Amino acid sequence: xxxxxxxxxxxxxxxxxxQALSNINLQIEAGKTHAVIGPNGAGKSTLLNVxxxxxxxxxxxxxxxxxxxTGKRPHQINQxxxxxVFQTPEIFLDLTLVQxxxxxxxxxxxxAFHFRPFKSMFKDKELxxxxxxxxxxxxxxxxxxxxxxxxxxxxxxxxxxAMCLIQHPRLLLLDEPTAGMSRHDTNRTIDLLxxxxxxxxxxxxxxxxxxxxxxLADWITVLAQGAIIAEGTPDQIRGNPKVQExxxxxxxx
Amino acid sequence: xxSITEFNPSTPKKDLLIMAVFTAVVLTAPxxxxxxxxxxxxxxxxxxxxxxxxxxxxxLFGLTGYLSFGHAAFLGIGSYSAVWMFKLFSMNxxxxxxxxxxxxxxxxxxxxxxxxxxxxxxxxxxTLAFAQMAYNMAYxxxxxxxxxxxxxxxxxxxxxxxxxAILGDAKEALPSPSLFGLELTGFTSFYFCAVMLILAFWxxxxxxxxxxxxxxxAMKSNQNRMQxxxxxxxxxxxxxFVISGMYAxxxxxxxxxxxxxxxAERMQxxxxxxxxxxxxxxxxxxxxxxxxxxxxIKYFENIFSALNKTQLTEVFGFLPDGMxxxxxxxxxxxxxxxxxxxxxxxxxxVVIFLPGGLMEGIYRLTARVKRKxxxxxxxxxxxVQPSE
Ligand SMILES: Nc1ncnc2c1ncn2[C@@H]1O[C@H](COP(=O)(O)OP(=O)(O)OP(=O)(O)O)[C@@H](O)[C@H]1O
Ligand SMILES: [Mg+2]
Numbered sequence: 001x002x003x004x005x006x007x008x009x010x011x012x013x014x015x016x017x018x019q020a021l022s023n024i025n026l027q028i029e030a031g032k033t034h035a036v037i038g039p040n041g042a043g044k045s046t047l048l049n050v051x052x053x054x055x056x057x058x059x060x061x062x063x064x065x066x067x068x069x070t071g072k073r074p075h076q077i078n079q080x081x082x083x084x085v086f087q088t089p090e091i092f093l094d095l096t097l098v099q100x101x102x103x104x105x106x107x108x109x110x111x112a113f114h115f116r117p118f119k120s121m122f123k124d125k126e127l128x129x130x131x132x133x134x135x136x137x138x139x140x141x142x143x144x145x146x147x148x149x150x151x152x153x154x155x156x157x158x159x160x161x162a163m164c165l166i167q168h169p170r171l172l173l174l175d176e177p178t179a180g181m182s183r184h185d186t187n188r189t190i191d192l193l194x195x196x197x198x199x200x201x202x203x204x205x206x207x208x209x210x211x212x213x214x215x216l217a218d219w220i221t222v223l224a225q226g227a228i229i230a231e232g233t234p235d236q237i238r239g240n241p242k243v244q245e246x247x248x249x250x251x252x253x
Numbered sequence: 254x255x256s257i258t259e260f261n262p263s264t265p266k267k268d269l270l271i272m273a274v275f276t277a278v279v280l281t282a283p284x285x286x287x288x289x290x291x292x293x294x295x296x297x298x299x300x301x302x303x304x305x306x307x308x309x310x311x312x313l314f315g316l317t318g319y320l321s322f323g324h325a326a327f328l329g330i331g332s333y334s335a336v337w338m339f340k341l342f343s344m345n346x347x348x349x350x351x352x353x354x355x356x357x358x359x360x361x362x363x364x365x366x367x368x369x370x371x372x373x374x375x376x377x378x379x380t381l382a383f384a385q386m387a388y389n390m391a392y393x394x395x396x397x398x399x400x401x402x403x404x405x406x407x408x409x410x411x412x413x414x415x416x417x418a419i420l421g422d423a424k425e426a427l428p429s430p431s432l433f434g435l436e437l438t439g440f441t442s443f444y445f446c447a448v449m450l451i452l453a454f455w456x457x458x459x460x461x462x463x464x465x466x467x468x469x470x471a472m473k474s475n476q477n478r479m480q481x482x483x484x485x486x487x488x489x490x491x492x493x494f495v496i497s498g499m500y501a502x503x504x505x506x507x508x509x510x511x512x513x514x515x516x517a518e519r520m521q522x523x524x525x526x527x528x529x530x531x532x533x534x535x536x537x538x539x540x541x542x543x544x545x546x547x548x549x550i551k552y553f554e555n556i557f558s559a560l561n562k563t564q565l566t567e568v569f570g571f572l573p574d575g576m577x578x579x580x581x582x583x584x585x586x587x588x589x590x591x592x593x594x595x596x597x598x599x600x601x602x603v604v605i606f607l608p609g610g611l612m613e614g615i616y617r618l619t620a621r622v623k624r625k626x627x628x629x630x631x632x633x634x635x636x637v638q639p640s641e
Contacts, residue, residue, distance in 0.1 A: 052481060078483035090481065092474040095467075103471050106464050107483035115492055117460045121467060122264060163482065 003030040005171055005202045006051070011060035013046055013226075020046045022226045024060070028171075033193070033203045035213045037237075038223035039247055044206045045087055047223070048173050051204075052084050053077045064171060075112050081170035083163075085177050087206075089156035091148050097159055098144040101131040104163035130166065138162045139188055153180035158189065165196065172196070174205040178212050190215050214238075222246065268458060271540075275454060279447050283440065289552075294443040296555050300548045301446035302507045305453045307531040307543035309500020312457060313493050314529070315538035316466060318473035319369070322377045322525050323384030326364070327357040327498040329391065329520030331505025333398065336405045336515045339430065343415040346430045346437055346445065350506045357502020358495055365494035369487060372476075384525055391517035404516035430510045442511050449507060453500060454544075460496070461540060469493055470538070501528075530596070534603055536610025545611050550596065557592035 006028040013021040020043045028034045036044050049055040051062050053074045062069040069077050092100050105127055106114070121127075135141045138158040143151070148159060157177060164172055177193075178186040186209065193203065193216055207213045213220065213234070220237045222230040224246040230237060237243055263271075278285075282300070286292040291300075306328060314320055331353035338349040368379040391399040399405055409427055416428070430437045437445050460466045472479050472486055479486050509515055518524075531550050536542025565584055569577040587595045607613045 054481075073485075074480040075483050075485045078481055084481055086481075090475060090478040092471045092478060094474050095471060099467060099471075102464075103468060103479075104482050106468070110464070112483060112485040113488045115465055115488075117456075117463050117465045117496075119463050119465075120265065120459075121462055121464055124464070167483070 004028065005030045005065055006204070007063040008047070008051070009060055009063075011047075011050055011057045011062065013043075013050060013055060013057050019226045021050065021057070024228060026221060026228075028202060028204060029219075030202055031197070031200045032218045033197055033205060033216050035217035035220045036204060036206050036223060037208070037210075037213055037220060041225075042223040043226040044223055045175055046226075048084060048175055048204070048206065051077075051173060052082060078107070078167075078169075079112055082173065083165075083167050083169035083171075084173040085157065085160045085164055085175060087175040087179070089153065089160050091156055091160055091163070093149045094147065096145050096147060097135060097140055097151075098128065098131050100148060100159055101134050101162050101166055102127055105130055105134075105166045108167040134162045134166045135159075137165070138192060139185070154178075154182065154185050157181065158185070161189070161192070168201075170202060172201055172203045174203060174207075176206055176208065178207065178209055186212060263462060268462065271458065272451075272455060276451050279451055280444070282447070283443070290556065291552055294439050296551070298443045298446040298507075298511050299551050299555075301443070301450040302504045302511070303528075303531065303547040303551050304450050304544045305507065306501055306504035306528050307535070307547040308453055308457045309497040309504070310528045311497075311532050311537060311539075311543040312460060312469075312500070313497035314532055315543070316460075316469035316473060317490055317493050319372065319490060319494070320377045320529065321368075321380040321494070321497070322522065322529065323364070323368075323380035323382075323387075324497065324501050324528055325520045325522070325524035326384035326387040327361060327501035328505040328508070328524065329387065329515070329517060330360050331357045331502035332509045332515035332519055333391075333405060333505075334502070335506035335509035336407070336513055337398075339407055339413070339509070339513055340411040341414060343413060344428045344430050345415075346432050346510045348415075349430065349510060350449075350503060353506025353509070354499045354502045357505065358499045361495045361498025361502075362491070365491050365498065369490050369494060381522060381525070384520060385522060388517055388520040388522070391520060399515070399517060401517075404514050406514050430513055437510055446507050446511065449503065453503065454540075458540060465489075465492075473538075530600055532610075534600060534610055536612030539610065539612040542610045542612040549599075549611075553592055553596055553599075557588045557595055558590070560588035 004027045006026070008024055008026040011021055011024040012019070024047060026034075036047065038044055046055065050057045051064075051069060053069060053072055053076075057070060060070075064077070064080060064082060067080055069080075069082075072080075092103065095103075102121075109127075132141060132144060135144050138161055140155060140158055140162065143155070148156065151159065157180060161174075161177060174193075178189050181189065190212055193205075197203070197216075203216075205213070205216060217234055220230075220232060220234055221228055222237065222240075222243050229246055230240050230243050232240070279301070282297055283292045283294075286297065291297070306324075310321070310324055313324075334356040335349035335353040338352040342348060364380070364383045368376055368383065371379060392401055407427055413428075432445060435441060468479070468484065468489060472484075472489060476486055505515075505519065508519070527550065528547075531546035532543045533546070534542075534549065535544065535546030562581060562585055565581040565588065566577055569580045571577075572580065585591065603610060609616070
């Protein structure tokens, strides 16, 4: 099938005595929003870490759009068109919001390495315009010249989302993108993510908030203790007794 | 602590003004530094040379956060290369500088490539190890090149191939570095260094305003994010390392231009530490901070270290005899040989109270003044954000 964007096959990952991922197989179709849910410690973030090259799997492979990602370095994976929002926001503190977004845009425009020390940032009106437009999309425009250190956790996450979106990735990996957000902001983010979907971006979203999951997901994979225990459409998952059990047997939520 | 190492948005017009003022200030230094007794060429050019050294160091440390403890090695390499250029080819200062910068860049490329495999304290230790290696080798195996403890000096019998081909073999006396016939001594030599300082500052300003500079700052803030955002961080760091090595090479060759002699003591770890002090004292990551730091340290070194007991007793002469004597002996601890004590105390005070260096102090002051002025007028809505 040619419209599989991400193909994870037989991935295993062990941390000491803990089997964090066991025999994970996942196929993600182009343009779809794929949710991965599961109790705390299920291995969801680990799965994304394997995809973006932060962790190397013990066995198995990850193929994105015909490229084998396993063994590639993080920047190479990003340059292929994979962007990620982290569970704990990873942004550039000490810089302003607009600069954060500009840096992300520059990576897309100029590539992994680009050395033009005599080029002025100031003259790049187009870049700034694009960055501001993106900030407006996530509702942070009024804070554009603030330092990111002062942002709330939810705002940091929205900023990170903006940094990913401005790169127009083919695959967007979202690790709990709405954690720490108010209901209002969560709904805004859902709207934003829905809009991107219309543009055909493929997404993998990890979420504890079922409202978010059921509003966005086309397909849901349920992880528990490193293994996939269920897969299906939102309706199928909602009624699945195994899922209920995993959540009740697991932690809160 | 939100640092003031922010990437200041600036307009080209504002930058032009900065350059104009900077140029004027540097070129008139002999005049306005006269009242504090710092307006003799020897000290002035030291300000300029160490200013260049610190500006370059700041491009690495201030922008990327990588603390090198071995930059004096490039200073020494620049000096040796320049003196060799004088000896073998020509007394032309520009050639010597070009060669000094080039050789320093080569070394920086190799040393940087190796040291940048690690970050933080391990990076610092690696650079220190390299510099110490260079220092010790200059005294041992490399003596044919460095002339060991006697230091590398010019000789009447040096080949100076280019000079002899152009000017003939006439010269009997030891020549001095020149710029197309203009001998670089005294104030001429200072002005030569001053022009180099202005150029060096201009390049640094450009880097600070470029996407490249912004990326370096972002790397200092979160290197992981940089990688997941699609940047290959290693080459960026290496380029910053090489640029700062080239600045050190330039500073080193200017030392040779102002005094055509190169000794290994220039590469000692204390010299590497000194440029770290300069940068932190003035404000790492700021445009002007490292320059201030360099000037202050060099000023103290020259003025304070030269003070002696009789001068101090004179200073306190207005006091009753016994008291003057006592005060003089106490302050003697802080001057002459003891000037390092003054430097140390100053450094500690800055690091504790102004972690962003003297520039943070200036920044805070201007912010306070601005706030005062604003509160006098309209109600201040978007208050000027303080630096902490
Ligand atoms: N780098 C690591 N080294 C060791 N153990 C790890 C590492 N990363 C994750 N783990 C462990 O692997 C298990 C799965 O972690 P993971 O972060 O993938 O869970 P998660 O499903 O994202 O949970 P949460 O919902 O809390 O974010 C946890 O027990 C965790 O402690
Ligand atoms: Mg997680």
